[in-house]
Amino acid sequence: MLDVFGPYQASEIAGLLKIFPIRENITFEFRADADNIFNRTTRNDPVTDLSSPQFGKILNTSGQRRFQFSGRIRF
Numbered sequence: 658m659l660d661v662f663g664p665y666q667a668s669e670i671a672g673l674l675k676i677f678p679i680r681e682n683i684t685f686e687f688r689a690d691a692d693n694i695f696n697r698t699t700r701n702d703p704v705t706d707l708s709s710p711q712f713g714k715i716l717n718t719s720g721q722r723r724f725q726f727s728g729r730i731r732f
Contacts, residue, residue: 666699668692668720679730686729696722 672690699720704711
């Protein structure tokens with residue numbers, strides 16, 4: 658099997674956390690995480706099957722922006 662690496666892939670990850678006090682010993686935490694915040698398209702690895710007419714071509718892309726939100730009550 659051939660070892661072939663695709664093009665360079667850049668992706669940025671960021672996260673924010675805000676803590677809201679509710680009472681003396683109770684807080685609410687809100688968290689937002691983002692993957693690929695600049696929404697860069699990355700190309701997948703090329704086809705390595707020698708018998709394929711698509712050999713050496715990059716057929717797919719990936720890397721859409723993704724967000725995740727979460728909340729937590731701590732007491």
